[in-house]
Amino acid sequence: MMSAAVEGSEPRPPACSSTTSDFADDATPAAPDLAEQRLTRAIRDLAELDPGGVRPAPYDPIRRGSSLSVARCLELFDAQLASRHLDLAARWLRARGAGYYTIGSSGHEGNAAVAAALRLTDPALLHYRSGAFYLVRAGQARPPRDGVTDVLLGLVAAAAEPIAGGRHKVFGHPELHVIPQTSTIASHLPRATGLAFALARAAKLGLETPWPADAVVVCSFGDASVNHSTAAGALNLAAYCAYQGLPLPLVLVCEDNGIGISVRTPAGWIESASAGRPGVRYFSADGADLEQAYETASAAADWARDRRAPAFLHLRTVRLGGHAGTDVESAYRTPAEIAADTARDPLLGTARLLIQAGALNPAEVLDRYEASRARVLALAADVAGAPRLSTAAQVMAPIAPRRPAIVAANLADRERQVQHTLRDRPVPAQPSGQAGPLTLAQAINQTLADEMADRPGMIVFGEDVARKGGVYGVTRGLLRTFGPGRVFDSPLDEQSILGLALGAGLAGMLPVPEIQYLAYLHNAADQIRGEAATLSFFSRAQYRNPMVVRIAGLAYQEGFGGHFHNDNSLAALRDIPGLIVACPARPDDAAAMLRTCLAAAELDGSVSIFLEPIALYHQRDLYERGDGGWLAACPPPEHQAADHVQVGRGRLYGNGKDLTIISFGNGLRLSLRAARTLAADGLNCRVLDLRWLAPLPFEDLLRAAAATGTVLVADETRRTGGVSEGVITTLVDAGFTGRIARVASHDSFVPLGDAAGAVLLSEAAIEDAARDLFR
Ligand SMILES: Cc1ncc(C[n+]2csc(CCOP(=O)(O)OP(=O)(O)O)c2C)c(N)n1
Numbered sequence: 001m002m003s004a005a006v007e008g009s010e011p012r013p014p015a016c017s018s019t020t021s022d023f024a025d026d027a028t029p030a031a032p033d034l035a036e037q038r039l040t041r042a043i044r045d046l047a048e049l050d051p052g053g054v055r056p057a058p059y060d061p062i063r064r065g066s067s068l069s070v071a072r073c074l075e076l077f078d079a080q081l082a083s084r085h086l087d088l089a090a091r092w093l094r095a096r097g098a099g100y101y102t103i104g105s106s107g108h109e110g111n112a113a114v115a116a117a118l119r120l121t122d123p124a125l126l127h128y129r130s131g132a133f134y135l136v137r138a139g140q141a142r143p144p145r146d147g148v149t150d151v152l153l154g155l156v157a158a159a160a161e162p163i164a165g166g167r168h169k170v171f172g173h174p175e176l177h178v179i180p181q182t183s184t185i186a187s188h189l190p191r192a193t194g195l196a197f198a199l200a201r202a203a204k205l206g207l208e209t210p211w212p213a214d215a216v217v218v219c220s221f222g223d224a225s226v227n228h229s230t231a232a233g234a235l236n237l238a239a240y241c242a243y244q245g246l247p248l249p250l251v252l253v254c255e256d257n258g259i260g261i262s263v264r265t266p267a268g269w270i271e272s273a274s275a276g277r278p279g280v281r282y283f284s285a286d287g288a289d290l291e292q293a294y295e296t297a298s299a300a301a302d303w304a305r306d307r308r309a310p311a312f313l314h315l316r317t318v319r320l321g322g323h324a325g326t327d328v329e330s331a332y333r334t335p336a337e338i339a340a341d342t343a344r345d346p347l348l349g350t351a352r353l354l355i356q357a358g359a360l361n362p363a364e365v366l367d368r369y370e371a372s373r374a375r376v377l378a379l380a381a382d383v384a385g386a387p388r389l390s391t392a393a394q395v396m397a398p399i400a401p402r403r404p405a406i407v408a409a410n411l412a413d414r415e416r417q418v419q420h421t422l423r424d425r426p427v428p429a430q431p432s433g434q435a436g437p438l439t440l441a442q443a444i445n446q447t448l449a450d451e452m453a454d455r456p457g458m459i460v461f462g463e464d465v466a467r468k469g470g471v472y473g474v475t476r477g478l479l480r481t482f483g484p485g486r487v488f489d490s491p492l493d494e495q496s497i498l499g500l501a502l503g504a505g506l507a508g509m510l511p512v513p514e515i516q517y518l519a520y521l522h523n524a525a526d527q528i529r530g531e532a533a534t535l536s537f538f539s540r541a542q543y544r545n546p547m548v549v550r551i552a553g554l555a556y557q558e559g560f561g562g563h564f565h566n567d568n569s570l571a572a573l574r575d576i577p578g579l580i581v582a583c584p585a586r587p588d589d590a591a592a593m594l595r596t597c598l599a600a601a602e603l604d605g606s607v608s609i610f611l612e613p614i615a616l617y618h619q620r621d622l623y624e625r626g627d628g629g630w631l632a633a634c635p636p637p638e639h640q641a642a643d644h645v646q647v648g649r650g651r652l653y654g655n656g657k658d659l660t661i662i663s664f665g666n667g668l669r670l671s672l673r674a675a676r677t678l679a680a681d682g683l684n685c686r687v688l689d690l691r692w693l694a695p696l697p698f699e700d701l702l703r704a705a706a707a708t709g710t711v712l713v714a715d716e717t718r719r720t721g722g723v724s725e726g727v728i729t730t731l732v733d734a735g736f737t738g739r740i741a742r743v744a745s746h747d748s749f750v751p752l753g754d755a756a757g758a759v760l761l762s763e764a765a766i767e768d769a770a771r772d773l774f775r
């Protein structure tokens with residue numbers, strides 16, 4: 001199909017043995033071709049190393065005493081060659097307007113040895129220069145995959161590309177256990193560390209994962225990336241776990257080419273920054289020496305596999321041909337620096353190894369080079385016109401596929417299951433189904449306990465959640481009931497907490513991390529935005545990382561805590577495609593919505609933010625002290641199915657005909673109180689609790705607005721970027737023509753003390769705005 005699309009019309013790429021002038025009217029960038037010719041000459045110059053005489057047998061060691069055989073070395077050399085030629089093809093496709101990506105792996109082909117030292121079933125999270133690794137991995141599959149075509153399809157953004165389907169150029173394939181990564185450097189390290197942690201934790205809990213019990217996670221990245229706080233945090237997490245003797249089978253591979261775009265990494269920095277970390281064994285190898293790289297990578301893999309401990313493999317590489325196709329390297333590197341890298345070309349290194357072993361002579365090396373080049377470029381010509389995604393629906397299909405009916409059926413089914421298993425359940429933290437009405441915090445606590453009893457893969461973790469039971473007591477008792485394997489305190493690093501969740505979800509568990517305050521999600525938001533929410537998109541939903549992130553947030557803490565404990569900013573979450581943002585205000589909703597989020601995570605792989613209004617955690621009353629109007633009886637699990645709240649369904653209070661107040665969270669309680677005051681003045685309101693802030697309850701919104709024809713949005717988030725903007729736009733987009741007004745918190749940070757009330761949405765402001773609508 002693909003070749004039909006380009007039949008006859010595509011120009012064939014040039015052969016390497018041509019002279020420079022043959023390339024003159026060709027759009028192939030000149031530099032790589034000159035570089036190729038230099039390489040060809042250098043290989044010819046290796047003739048004097050050829051020992052001549054008897055050829056080694058395929059299973060002879062490539063060097064005396066080595067565990068790398070001649071045959072394996074030849075296979076790896078082929079992967080290195082093909083990887084190099086993929087870079088050439090990328091530039092060739094780009095020059096013809098058919099390709100969209102030119103960051104290559106040239107100079108990094110030593111990573112072929114890392115793949116060879118690991119197993120097909122070791123989950124791999126790869127650097128964008130780990131092309132040779134990917135090709136070796138593809139060859140390990142049975143039957144082997146054509147990794148070259150996979151990569152080429154990625155370069156041309158073909159819809160048929162097997163992992164991202166044309167959405168991004170990534171290395172990935174479920175059959176190869178290569179999990180696709182984003183372009184955000186280092187952002188995959190917390191996930192990799194979390195996955196290693198989760199593989200070990202799942203084994204301890206007797207849970208199955210997609211990987212064998214002795215699997216090792218491998219994660220590669222660049223040298224400049226080591227400086228990123230995300231990498232530093234992940235490395236710290238690995239060390240923190242290993243230091244305590246927690247198993248963490250992880251091989252971190254730093255592909256150190258000494259530079260990040262144009263910025264040099266100080267000599268010796270990677271070793272200084274990475275060696276000597278407690279619990280993390282440091283290994284170092286010359287990436288231009290395939291045999292040494294293989295032996296060292298094997299030692300690192302053995303360390304991680306046998307000891308279930310982290311290894312840091314420092315693979316010293318070079319970067320050939322600039323950062324990407326458009327990069328003019330000469331602008332920031334001297335010719336001498338570039339020449340020094342060229343001399344350390346790993347292809348030359350492997351050619352030398354093979355020639356010295358007598359396995360190939362220079363002419364045979366060059367034949368192999370030409371054959372690989374011709375094959376890769378011919379395949380490139382074949383894919384150049386491959387069909388691409390063209391509609392929004394095609395692009396968006398894998399963002400967050402959801403099956404609400406299946407989620408509802410699962411929760412309904414559990415009605416029966418739970419009745420059967422009730423007698424075998426461990427004692428929950430709170431007596432399940434206790435008759436007395438519960439606060440919001442108690443309802444969440446009880447639901448967590450009930451769900452943990454029924455979902456063996458569910459784990460709860462975060463700062464202070466275990467021994468202390470959470471800053472607000474929401475996880476109290478869970479540690480005692482479910483043990484430290486499933487309820488544990490994390491180190492104080494939100495990126496690590498979310499990284500643990502990303503890895504655990506990938507491993508098939510149901511992670512429920514807690515972030516202590518909404519403000520402290522923001523320093524780690526990329527782990528939700530760039531990692532959690534995009535994995536499905538970049539893998540055609542072949543990989544998911546289910547999770548329910550509980551966040552204690554929002555304001556109204558009577559002046560205590562200042563901005564960071566009263567943060568009311570949700571804009572950074574509401575615009576993330578596919579992310580569910582739940583904001584329960586009342587205990588009964590919290591229980592039902594939490595169950596929905598958990599079922600959706602388990603069944604659909606959904607990523608949910610469960611935003612718990614701190615100020616309502618222990619609230620008991622609605623109108624008067626002692627009225628118990630904010631408490632709710634939560635039914636025992638065997639009767640909970642009827643309570644199921646579908647994602648994106650609001651809840652209506654009252655049936656006033658004059659005004660619809662739309663609110664959520666703390667605003668719901670303020671609105672209900674305001675509605676009572678307004679009713680006394682003869683203004684009859686109905687109040688809609690949105691409950692879900694993403695996706696908004698579209699139908700319920702329209703219905704509630706239409707019922708009165710007049711809408712007031714009472715929004716505790718900020719006027720700019722707050723929820724009310726989305727609500728009003730939704731109404732206008734849907735053709736609502738009635739009167740609309742809004743009251744929101746000011747565009748301010750929340751101050752300490754009584755001044756907090758000056759910037760936050762208030763009951764009085766809601767009442768005034770409602771009256772204004774009818775003046
Ligand atoms: C968080 C983030 N910041 C900036 C960039 C832009 N960027 C892409 S690659 C790169 C340099 C990475 O250098 P290194 O980690 O050494 O990898 P190399 O390209 O040298 O293999 C930068 C700054 C990015 N992708 N992600």
Ligand SMILES: [Mg+2]
Binds near residue numbers: 222257260
């Ligand atoms: Mg680098």
